Amino acid sequence: MDRGTERADIGDHMPYADPKRKREQAKGYREAHRENDRARKKANYRLHSEGIKAAHKAYRATNQKKVLMWRRTHRERIIALKRIYRSAHKKEERAYRVAHREQFKAYTKAYRKAHPEKRREIDHRRRARKLAAHGSWSAKDLLVLRGILGTQCLRPDCCTPTDRVAVDHIIPLAKGGSNQPTNLQLLCLRCNARKGVQRIDYRTEEQRRKIFRAFQLPLFGAA
Numbered sequence: 001m002d003r004g005t006e007r008a009d010i011g012d013h014m015p016y017a018d019p020k021r022k023r024e025q026a027k028g029y030r031e032a033h034r035e036n037d038r039a040r041k042k043a044n045y046r047l048h049s050e051g052i053k054a055a056h057k058a059y060r061a062t063n064q065k066k067v068l069m070w071r072r073t074h075r076e077r078i079i080a081l082k083r084i085y086r087s088a089h090k091k092e093e094r095a096y097r098v099a100h101r102e103q104f105k106a107y108t109k110a111y112r113k114a115h116p117e118k119r120r121e122i123d124h125r126r127r128a129r130k131l132a133a134h135g136s137w138s139a140k141d142l143l144v145l146r147g148i149l150g151t152q153c154l155r156p157d158c159c160t161p162t163d164r165v166a167v168d169h170i171i172p173l174a175k176g177g178s179n180q181p182t183n184l185q186l187l188c189l190r191c192n193a194r195k196g197v198q199r200i201d202y203r204t205e206e207q208r209r210k211i212f213r214a215f216q217l218p219l220f221g222a223a
């Protein structure tokens, strides 16, 4: 309907008395002002986010069954949205994990205890990845590595002493790194955990050269 006539109508009689016409009018208005409406809602949310969040929380608390049902029927959509959010906030997620390391550790421990089946599956997958990785190393190889790399954590600004040292895969197994001694370095447990699945080589050029000589030419060296 033409907006001009609509306006003119208002003066003559009650334009909204007919419910059908009223609905149509409202719908037309919403469609014409969708962008404005969105901006207004956003601004309103920013202004009252605390109250809105509290109201949502209260709703969820009193309508647990409804919420659960909704989540169940919209599972795919929720997973997709979470994935998008997480890939856009990788840095924040990592920082959060580092800041809440103890909580995560406790959570993992509790989860492993409560889900023995899942735990076995995860451990199995990890072992399979290790087996599938090229190469292997022995306790003797580790001694050779210690001889070259020393017995302190290799990360430059860390000086954790000898006892709590982890064998770290420079290129993580999860990223297709090998299990050969040439892909290993010695880090403390903390630095090993912090490195995660990043690819960082803390060895000096000299150490790298020595390791490759010690492990890549065993036939010549063994005589």
Ligand SMILES: [Zn+2]
Binding pocket: 153, 154, 155, 158, 159, 160, 187, 188, 189, 190, 191, 192
């Ligand atoms: Zn360290």
